[in-house]
Amino acid sequence: MQKMLGWARVGALVSCLFGSGSALAYTGAKWNLPEGVTEMSHEVHHLHMFVFWICVVIGIVVFGAMFYSVFAHRKSKGAVAASFHESTLVEIIWTAIPFVILIGMAIPAAATLVKMDDTHNADINIKITGYQWKWQYEYLGEDVSYFSTLAAESNRARQLNSGIDVYTVPNYLVDVDHPLVLPVGKKIRFLITSNDVIHAWWVPAFAVKKDAIPGYINEVWTKIDEPGTFRGVCAELCGRDHGFMPIVVKALPEDEFKAWLAEQKSKGTEVASAAPVAAAPVPAAVAVAAAAPAATEVAAAAPAAAAPAAAGKSKDELLAAGEKVYKTNCIACHQAGGTGMPPTFPPLAGSKVVNGPKDAVIQQVLHGKNMMPPFPQLSNDDIAAVTSYVHSSWGNKGEIVQAGDVAAARK
Amino acid sequence: MAHTDHAHHDDHAHHGPAPGIMRWIKTTNHKDLGTLYLVFAFTMFFIGGLMSLVIRAELFHPGLQFVRPEFFNSMTTLHALVMIFGGVMPAFTGLANWMVPMQIGCSDLALPRVNNWGFWLLPFAFCLLLSTLFMPSGGPAGGWTMYPPLVLQMGEGFPFLIFAIHLMGISSITGAINVAVTILNMRAPGMTLLKMPLFCWTWLITAYLLIATMPVLAGAVTMLLTDRYFGTSFFTASGGGDPVLFQHVFWFFGHPEVYILILPAFGIVSTIIPTFARKTLFGYDSMVYATASIAFLSFIVWAHHMFTVGMPLAGELFFMFSTMLIAVPTGVKVFNWVATMWRGSMSFETPMLFAVAFVFLFTIGGFSGLMLAMAPVDFQYHDTYFVVAHFHYVLVPGAVFSILAGVYYWIPKWTGRMYNEFWGKTHFWLSAIFINVTFFPQHFLGLAGMQRRVPDYAVQFTDFNEISTIGAFGFFLAQFIFIFNMIKCMSKKGVPATDRVWEGAHGLEWTVPSPAPYHTFEVPPYVGDDETQSLHGAAKAH
Numbered sequence: 001m002q003k004m005l006g007w008a009r010v011g012a013l014v015s016c017l018f019g020s021g022s023a024l025a026y027t028g029a030k031w032n033l034p035e036g037v038t039e040m041s042h043e044v045h046h047l048h049m050f051v052f053w054i055c056v057v058i059g060i061v062v063f064g065a066m067f068y069s070v071f072a073h074r075k076s077k078g079a080v081a082a083s084f085h086e087s088t089l090v091e092i093i094w095t096a097i098p099f100v101i102l103i104g105m106a107i108p109a110a111a112t113l114v115k116m117d118d119t120h121n122a123d124i125n126i127k128i129t130g131y132q133w134k135w136q137y138e139y140l141g142e143d144v145s146y147f148s149t150l151a152a153e154s155n156r157a158r159q160l161n162s163g164i165d166v167y168t169v170p171n172y173l174v175d176v177d178h179p180l181v182l183p184v185g186k187k188i189r190f191l192i193t194s195n196d197v198i199h200a201w202w203v204p205a206f207a208v209k210k211d212a213i214p215g216y217i218n219e220v221w222t223k224i225d226e227p228g229t230f231r232g233v234c235a236e237l238c239g240r241d242h243g244f245m246p247i248v249v250k251a252l253p254e255d256e257f258k259a260w261l262a263e264q265k266s267k268g269t270e271v272a273s274a275a276p277v278a279a280a281p282v283p284a285a286v287a288v289a290a291a292a293p294a295a296t297e298v299a300a301a302a303p304a305a306a307a308p309a310a311a312g313k314s315k316d317e318l319l320a321a322g323e324k325v326y327k328t329n330c331i332a333c334h335q336a337g338g339t340g341m342p343p344t345f346p347p348l349a350g351s352k353v354v355n356g357p358k359d360a361v362i363q364q365v366l367h368g369k370n371m372m373p374p375f376p377q378l379s380n381d382d383i384a385a386v387t388s389y390v391h392s393s394w395g396n397k398g399e400i401v402q403a404g405d406v407a408a409a410r411k
Numbered sequence: 412m413a414h415t416d417h418a419h420h421d422d423h424a425h426h427g428p429a430p431g432i433m434r435w436i437k438t439t440n441h442k443d444l445g446t447l448y449l450v451f452a453f454t455m456f457f458i459g460g461l462m463s464l465v466i467r468a469e470l471f472h473p474g475l476q477f478v479r480p481e482f483f484n485s486m487t488t489l490h491a492l493v494m495i496f497g498g499v500m501p502a503f504t505g506l507a508n509w510m511v512p513m514q515i516g517c518s519d520l521a522l523p524r525v526n527n528w529g530f531w532l533l534p535f536a537f538c539l540l541l542s543t544l545f546m547p548s549g550g551p552a553g554g555w556t557m558y559p560p561l562v563l564q565m566g567e568g569f570p571f572l573i574f575a576i577h578l579m580g581i582s583s584i585t586g587a588i589n590v591a592v593t594i595l596n597m598r599a600p601g602m603t604l605l606k607m608p609l610f611c612w613t614w615l616i617t618a619y620l621l622i623a624t625m626p627v628l629a630g631a632v633t634m635l636l637t638d639r640y641f642g643t644s645f646f647t648a649s650g651g652g653d654p655v656l657f658q659h660v661f662w663f664f665g666h667p668e669v670y671i672l673i674l675p676a677f678g679i680v681s682t683i684i685p686t687f688a689r690k691t692l693f694g695y696d697s698m699v700y701a702t703a704s705i706a707f708l709s710f711i712v713w714a715h716h717m718f719t720v721g722m723p724l725a726g727e728l729f730f731m732f733s734t735m736l737i738a739v740p741t742g743v744k745v746f747n748w749v750a751t752m753w754r755g756s757m758s759f760e761t762p763m764l765f766a767v768a769f770v771f772l773f774t775i776g777g778f779s780g781l782m783l784a785m786a787p788v789d790f791q792y793h794d795t796y797f798v799v800a801h802f803h804y805v806l807v808p809g810a811v812f813s814i815l816a817g818v819y820y821w822i823p824k825w826t827g828r829m830y831n832e833f834w835g836k837t838h839f840w841l842s843a844i845f846i847n848v849t850f851f852p853q854h855f856l857g858l859a860g861m862q863r864r865v866p867d868y869a870v871q872f873t874d875f876n877e878i879s880t881i882g883a884f885g886f887f888l889a890q891f892i893f894i895f896n897m898i899k900c901m902s903k904k905g906v907p908a909t910d911r912v913w914e915g916a917h918g919l920e921w922t923v924p925s926p927a928p929y930h931t932f933e934v935p936p937y938v939g940d941d942e943t944q945s946l947h948g949a950a951k952a953h
Binding site (some may be wrong): 204235 | 473474475476478479480481522547551553554558560561564631648649652653654655688689690691692694695696697719720721727728731732735736738739742743745746749750751752753754755756757758759767771772774775778781782785786787788789791793794795855857858859860862863864865866867868869871948
């Protein structure tokens with residue numbers, strides 16, 4: 001429903017004059033709330049339009065009277081002021097009429113709210129955990145879990161003075177490495193929480209927005225009517241990269257979803273396995289890692305199988321791969337030159353920790369420290385590569401780290 | 412502004428202002444302090460305005476061009492704190508300082524030394540707050556709402572933020588107590604409560620809101636301080652605390668605060684419209700009751716700022732219904748203003764232009780407020796630019812326009828000179844146009860999915876952001892016209908003002924000479940029918 005008002009048309013004209021970025025809104029609507037793809041989002045859209053038109057009508061009446069008066073009752077046109085200044089009857093009328101209108105608005109709004117609140121009888125339960133600044137999705141009871149972060153291409157382009165034209169980046173800032181994959185036609189319950197500060201998980205096409213709060217598990221549900229890609233963002237200020245932790249949902253027909261889920265399970269919870277419909281290239285994937293089954297448990301210790309220490313990689317391989325991992329995961333805080341942004345984000349160049357024992361560095365990557373979030377979701381190869389890269393860059397003189405070291409550290 | 416000769420007071424020469432800078436530091440005179448408050452407020456409007464330009468410049472195009480995200484977040488946070496606590500609130504306190512004693516016919520505020528202290532806390536508070544920008548870890552970047560756990564991640568500037576808030580709170584409370592005590596005890600004989608000008612009424616109610624809620628804010632930020640430094644866990648889930656508790660406490664302060672920022676504006680507009688319509692304010696009594704109703708309701712709607720935190724259904728329903736109720740008394744006020752204009756004999760000097768624009772644009776902000784009240788739809792609007800558009804509509808063409816209207820309306824009385832009407836009208840039209848260019852497109856941005864408090868955005872939002880940025884720069888530049896116009900009055904250039912100043916003006920402030928002498932109403936005036944009939948008609952003035 002693309003109901004444009006007069007002023008909206010004027011705005012459209014102006015924006016055409018500006019002429020830039022006429023890309024379709026990711027929500028499918030440029031002027032208005034999207035209708036979305038769920039029953040709830042349709043209801044919400046209708047409520048929105050309902051209240052909007054009520055406001056338009058009231059506005060026409062009130063402003064019509066006011067501007068008529070402004071033009072007609074002017075001293076310069078010889079208007080003489082009347083002397084009336086109160087009327088109890090009139091006051092009662094214009095108290096009562098808005099009250100009745102409000103009741104007319106409150107009833108359908110309450111009905112929709114009650115429906116939105118009913119999270120019973122869900123077919124699928126997904127736990128969503130907010131981190132600074134990424135999302136973790138866990139398919140409860142399915143043993144599938146992974147992190148979803150801003151797509152590498154967007155991440156590079158969004159750096160200050162990156163020199164990259166953001167218009168050349170597909171889905172700039174609303175693209176992720178691993179989208180959340182959901183089936184259509186099923187009632188999906190989201191259990192939303194946070195690991196650090198408050199975030200909010202918002203997908204406009206579902207009319208779902210819920211705060212992710214540490215210590216709380218909030219419930220919300222949706223039932224998607226049609227397959228497609230739906231994009232959203234973190235809506236609650238969560239620190240520096242609040243604007244850079246988008247949400248992408250891929251809604252698949254049920255059989256495709258089942259196939260996808262089975263594939264994920266067969267891989268364990270290997271992170272590097274992109275969803276079949278992933279919108280973005282997998283940034284951290286290290287091609288040469290294919291030889292080893294880089295299995296990574298997110299929460300628990302890695303299986304012993306992931307100890308290809310004997311294989312070992314050359315320093316050059318590790319550094320090349322490590323640079324990629326660094327640029328995807330570390331550069332935002334520690335900066336390209338390893339200078340950090342002290343005192344909140346310490347420099348890596350010349351750091352005592354980095355130039356100390358390698359185990360301490362691996363442990364910090366795995367478990368985080370202070371503001372630094374944990375990165376257990378990275379594969380052993382990636383952690384080995386990035387640790388080696390940090391150890392060997394910006395004048396640092398640390399050791400080369402192999403995937404086996406990381407596997408050992410996970411135990 | 413208040414600098415006046417006091418020839419008529421030659422028998423009390425020692426009551427005149429002290430010479431030099433010490434006049435301003437030591438003054439206990441309500442007019443001097445009113446001037447100080449207003450100068451301070453407009454300085455803060457300037458600083459906060461510069462911050463908004465940093466924000467708008469960065470948002471002109473997608474991608475990061477000028478600032479890092481952390482600094483951007485500091486700008487949004489400080490812009491809000493500076494504009495609310497440094498701009499709008501001191502500006503209203505300044506207007507109350509000047510006008511409340513002159514409108515109720517008393518010689519000064521009841522507690523002049525407290526008044527001096529209350530003002531001089533403010534420069535120190537804002538030095539503390541803004542000094543954080545020069546610290547290595549930067550200024551507060553967690554939003555003016557200071558939600559934990561995020562705010563606890565702030566660097567060494569954190570205690571400066573907390574103590575600055577404390578000082579602002581103490582300053583506001585002193586100002587509020589002063590206004591309430593003055594209005595309740597020092598009205599001239601014959602000035603009953605229901606004969607008071609509405610500006611005094613709205614400020615009296617505002618004062619009670621301030622006294623009730625600023626201590627709540629102080630408590631909330633003190634708990635943040637102890638969570639950070641003294642090992643408590645009020646708001647830390649891992650220690651058994653509750654991050655959402657802070658939001659409840661904060662918004663219990665925060666929602667009445669919204670009305671603290673707008674009720675005095677209602678009073679100013681209710682004063683100006685009858686003057687230029689040359690007609691008695693319609694429904695004086697209902698205006699007072701509506702204001703009181705809004706103040707009462709403001710205490711039971713706070714959680715509508717938190718619909719997405721996961722409240723129980725009953726809580727969401729309650730806060731949705733109570734919030735929608737606010738539309739009733741607010742609607743009554745708007746209808747009364749329109750009825751006051753109806754069949755009046757209107758002229759449109761600058762104060763009236765700003766007042767009419769207030770009614771129009773504030774009501775648009777009220778409409779979006781009504782939409783936001785609907786909890787299920789708020790899930791879509793919450794934390795988007797739709798909300799940003801909404802509260803800027805009620806705060807800028809709302810509160811700020813009323814302050815500008817008030818200054819234009821009363822400055823001839825303060826300085827004895829008329830401002831330049833041509834430049835006043837030019838200032839109005841540029842302001843009215845650019846403020847809409849700035850904020851109207853933000854409705855579309857929010858509906859289409861752009862979230863608040865981000866330094867960068869997806870490319871489809873570019874058009875509206877460009878328009879909004881152009882509007883912001885235009886609005887900022889237009890304000891210099893106002894500054895020069897006012898400086899001209901203050902430097903005694905321009906046409907001398909008559910005592911009555913405006914043809915349709917009624918009220919005690921217009922019975923004293925222009926410029927107002929340093930001391931007024933040292934002998935309480937007789938409150939005659941003439942000066943109150945504009946408020947409630949000859950029939951009621953007995």
